[in-house]
Amino acid sequence: MTSHSITHEDEFRAGRELSLDHRKLGMWLFLASEVMFFGGLIGTFLHYKATVPSPESAELDTVLVGINTFILVTSSLMVVLGLDSIRRGNRRGLLTYLGLTALLGAVFLGGQGYEFVSLYGHGITLTSSVFGSSFFTLTGFHGLHVLIGVAWALLTLGKALRGKYSAEDHVGVEAFGLYWHFVDIVWIVLFTIIYLI
Amino acid sequence: MTSSSSPSTHVASRARQYVMVFVALAVITAIEIAMTQTSIPASLANVFFLAFSLAKATLVATFFMHLRDDSRIYTAIFLLPVVLVLAFSTLMLMSAGGH
Amino acid sequence: MTSESIAAKPVPAWRRYFGWSTDHKVIGLQYLVTSFFFFLVGGAMAGMIRTQLLAPDSTLVSAEAYNRLTTNHGSVMLFLWILPVLAGLGNYLIPLQIGARDMAFPRLNALSFWLLVPSGLLMLASFFVGAAEAGWTAYVPLSVAGPDGQTLWAISVVLLGTSSMMGSINFVTTIFTMRTAGMTFWRMPLFTWSMLATSILVLTATPVLTAGLVLIAMDRLVGTLFFSVSAGGDPILWQNLFWFYSHPAVYIMVLPAMGAISEIFPVFSRKPVFGYKMIAFSSLAISLLGLTVWAHHMFTSGMDPRLRVPYMISTMIIAVPTGVKIFSWLATIWGGKLRLDTPMLFALGFISMFLIGGITGVFLAAIPIDLHVHDTYFVVAHLHFVLFGGSVSGAYAALYYWYPKITGRRLDERLGKVHFAANFIGTNLAYLPMFLAGLLGMPRRVVNYDPRFTELNQLASLGAFLLAASVLPFLYNVIVSWVSGPKAGDNPWQAKTLEWKTTSPPPAHNFDMPPVVTEGPYDYGEAAQGSLTPSPSAAGD
Numbered sequence: 150m151t152s153h154s155i156t157h158e159d160e161f162r163a164g165r166e167l168s169l170d171h172r173k174l175g176m177w178l179f180l181a182s183e184v185m186f187f188g189g190l191i192g193t194f195l196h197y198k199a200t201v202p203s204p205e206s207a208e209l210d211t212v213l214v215g216i217n218t219f220i221l222v223t224s225s226l227m228v229v230l231g232l233d234s235i236r237r238g239n240r241r242g243l244l245t246y247l248g249l250t251a252l253l254g255a256v257f258l259g260g261q262g263y264e265f266v267s268l269y270g271h272g273i274t275l276t277s278s279v280f281g282s283s284f285f286t287l288t289g290f291h292g293l294h295v296l297i298g299v300a301w302a303l304l305t306l307g308k309a310l311r312g313k314y315s316a317e318d319h320v321g322v323e324a325f326g327l328y329w330h331f332v333d334i335v336w337i338v339l340f341t342i343i344y345l346i
Numbered sequence: 347m348t349s350s351s352s353p354s355t356h357v358a359s360r361a362r363q364y365v366m367v368f369v370a371l372a373v374i375t376a377i378e379i380a381m382t383q384t385s386i387p388a389s390l391a392n393v394f395f396l397a398f399s400l401a402k403a404t405l406v407a408t409f410f411m412h413l414r415d416d417s418r419i420y421t422a423i424f425l426l427p428v429v430l431v432l433a434f435s436t437l438m439l440m441s442a443g444g445h
Numbered sequence: 446m447t448s449e450s451i452a453a454k455p456v457p458a459w460r461r462y463f464g465w466s467t468d469h470k471v472i473g474l475q476y477l478v479t480s481f482f483f484f485l486v487g488g489a490m491a492g493m494i495r496t497q498l499l500a501p502d503s504t505l506v507s508a509e510a511y512n513r514l515t516t517n518h519g520s521v522m523l524f525l526w527i528l529p530v531l532a533g534l535g536n537y538l539i540p541l542q543i544g545a546r547d548m549a550f551p552r553l554n555a556l557s558f559w560l561l562v563p564s565g566l567l568m569l570a571s572f573f574v575g576a577a578e579a580g581w582t583a584y585v586p587l588s589v590a591g592p593d594g595q596t597l598w599a600i601s602v603v604l605l606g607t608s609s610m611m612g613s614i615n616f617v618t619t620i621f622t623m624r625t626a627g628m629t630f631w632r633m634p635l636f637t638w639s640m641l642a643t644s645i646l647v648l649t650a651t652p653v654l655t656a657g658l659v660l661i662a663m664d665r666l667v668g669t670l671f672f673s674v675s676a677g678g679d680p681i682l683w684q685n686l687f688w689f690y691s692h693p694a695v696y697i698m699v700l701p702a703m704g705a706i707s708e709i710f711p712v713f714s715r716k717p718v719f720g721y722k723m724i725a726f727s728s729l730a731i732s733l734l735g736l737t738v739w740a741h742h743m744f745t746s747g748m749d750p751r752l753r754v755p756y757m758i759s760t761m762i763i764a765v766p767t768g769v770k771i772f773s774w775l776a777t778i779w780g781g782k783l784r785l786d787t788p789m790l791f792a793l794g795f796i797s798m799f800l801i802g803g804i805t806g807v808f809l810a811a812i813p814i815d816l817h818v819h820d821t822y823f824v825v826a827h828l829h830f831v832l833f834g835g836s837v838s839g840a841y842a843a844l845y846y847w848y849p850k851i852t853g854r855r856l857d858e859r860l861g862k863v864h865f866a867a868n869f870i871g872t873n874l875a876y877l878p879m880f881l882a883g884l885l886g887m888p889r890r891v892v893n894y895d896p897r898f899t900e901l902n903q904l905a906s907l908g909a910f911l912l913a914a915s916v917l918p919f920l921y922n923v924i925v926s927w928v929s930g931p932k933a934g935d936n937p938w939q940a941k942t943l944e945w946k947t948t949s950p951p952p953a954h955n956f957d958m959p960p961v962v963t964e965g966p967y968d969y970g971e972a973a974q975g976s977l978t979p980s981p982s983a984a985g986d
Contacts, residue, residue, distance in 0.1 A: 159959075160545060160546055160623055160959070161549075161622050161623060162626070163621070163622055163623060163624040163625075163628070164621060164622025164623070165622075167417060167419065167621060167622070168416065168417040169417055169419060169420075169621055169622055170622075171549045171550075171618050171621075171622040171623070173416075173420070174419075174420070174423075174617070174618045174621060174622060175549065175550060175553075175614050175615075175618045177420045177423045177424060178423060178613075178614045178617055178618065178648055179614060180424065181423050181424060181426065181427045181648055181649065182427075182610050182614075182648045182649070182651070182652045183652070184424070184427035184428060184431060185427050185430065185431065185648070185649050185650070185651075185652035185653055186652035186653070186655055186656050187431075187656075188427065188430065188431030188434055188435070188652075188653065188656075189434075189652065189653040189654075189655070189656025189657060189686055189689075190656050190659075191431065191435055192431070192434050192435050192437075192438040192685075192686070193438070193656070193660065193671065193682060193686070195435050195438050195439050196438040196439065196679065196682055197677065197679075197682075199438075199439050200677065200679065201676075201677035211379065211382045212379060212382075212383075215375065215378065215379035215382075216379075218375055219372060219375050219376075222368065222371045222372065222375065222402075223368070223372075225368075225406060225410055226364060226365070226367075226368040226410075228410070229364045229409075229410045230361055230364060233359055233360055233361050233364065236357055237357045237359060238357075275667065275668075275669055276667065276668040276669055276670065278670065278676060278677075279670050279671070279673075279676050279677045279678060281670075282663070282669035282670045282671055283671070286659075286660070286663065286669065286671075316357065323412075326410070326411070327411055330406050330407070330410045330411045331411075333406055333410075334403045334406050334407060337399055337402045337403050337406070338399055338403065340378075340399075341378075341395050341396065341398070341399035342399075344382075345378055345381075345382060345391075345392075345395040345399075346388075346392050346395055346396070419621070426645075426649065427648075427649055430649055430736060434653075434685075434689065437685070437752070438682070438685065440749055440751075440752070
């Protein structure tokens, strides 16, 4: 019926047989839930975009935010180049790219802050209209995710400084990267539905 | 497991691939911004914007998030909610004028 | 090959259960006890509701208090009893059933339980600042305008949802990556399969409710205009966000119960499960289809009329995998050597009562019928048959079945049968009259009603009081048996799933050596003997 011949150290063997790392799997499952969370907010934004006229949306600065989009996309490149570095055992490369990621993330947040302030200056606020409510809530939650990402990047940077990652074990970097790229993808969608369409 | 701590030179760098994907993303973004400054009819432009958005998201997910190289299970886990959100968003657009 | 020869670690001191533990068995038990407390709270509210409804013009409870009672009865039962008790069973059982030492993320697991505590406290605290009164469905704009307790209610539900999602991340990761050697997906117990199907729903549906609750909270706290009708806000948007979660939620609440009875039927009929793969696939089908039906709760809302028929069709389709399961269970027990112990009684009760609930669900799916009975007691009857007759029966079946494993003691069978009889009679007496009341036109959520419904309401209240009384033999049994019941041994039911191959209760590390699995979990009786090579195990048939 059953016999005993495997030790406890091999407890994730079933995952390895499926080419799954349990930490990456956990992160992907978390990201799936995040897709749905943003989906609820995106559905809300789109519903009101289609049903409530929003002349205020003419005040949106597409070029500025377009440049900001470019900055966020660049930061994703930084993350994956950092991962590429540590996969080859290049710790210094990882540190550099993580630092650049955090920096570009902060610049993105600065750009968003500038856009928000500018809109407030035009009387478009969180509570001024349905458009204001849905715009600031959607982009605000995204910005919050970027902020958490910047903090996470710095935490990962700190761990990298202490030598926690190597060519053989850097799942933590990969997990952070997955989160960061996800936040980038959300922005790609948001930029399109808010600023382009 | 090896215990080597020196750079593993036998693991090839994929930096070139990543940079190429980045260039594609940057070019598409530039085209998008440029299109907003022209007077292309909205209904036509919107089709392009949606297609570009899908393309960019797919590039990031496939190459930067390594869905292409990893287990199909990760892809399925990511794809299901994406499909659901697409369906939900479509329904929320259709409900225009529901009350 | 029993584990008695190997010294098992002693049962953790009771103190462990009140603190932070990363042991999934401790966490599981924390969930079970905490959720049962809230079952009693929700039940007390039901008692007040049914007392008020003994007479058509009773003034025992004010209209405002009545709305708060119905709102919180529903909310407590759904969010703080059924969801966590099933999550608790999943927590306790999944690692044991797949031969693992613990969950993939033990600290996340502890956190997911401890989020339940503030969630519950906030729901209770809401009564001090004016409890939520907009129904558990919290329709806008009423919920945006309501008393302060509504905000606490919203935060409570967000915390509960977060707890739920964390749990499911653990369940899915554990199931995919920590199955012991030889435990292929097709040798996994059906309870574990059901938790996998449930987790898909938890992860995809819960966040949408969270988004909606954030919008309500923001309207209430910072003055956003999401649901301000004069500004263009749309009440139907809330309904879509709410029901996108809350319909799958009912499958989250029933799939684990179905998984539990799938375990019980083969053991108590000494027969292999009929249609093991079909039951597993049906769980997944119910899960995925469950994401497509939500607007059947909105047929009378003024929703886009073009969408109503598609939702009716998708809703009716869900009856198919459910039917597959019911027929598979019946085929499992057919011709079996039935042992009518309490777990089996509750499992059999589940089938009959869930059938009534399910069939009336198909009635409700038909738009023309729904237009007449929406928001009447017909719906109240339907939902209680599936949730009480179904999920709660399943939960009781599971608790009676796994109690020996968790505590190392046997429950008293006579008290169990008394509990079952009172529960079965009480459920039918409480809820069958409500079908008739609804068809005759009695609306739900009303503090007073037309006198022509009086007898039906009195019958229902009688059934409800019987249900309240039925909890007493259960509680007494659980407590006294834990202290002085007969020792259970490793495998009192002679079952074949892995949790029964270790001690009762299991040691902290679950198995002294990770088991290696060489056969399916339900190969009972003569039908299976021919396919087995002789085994040294004495687990017995």
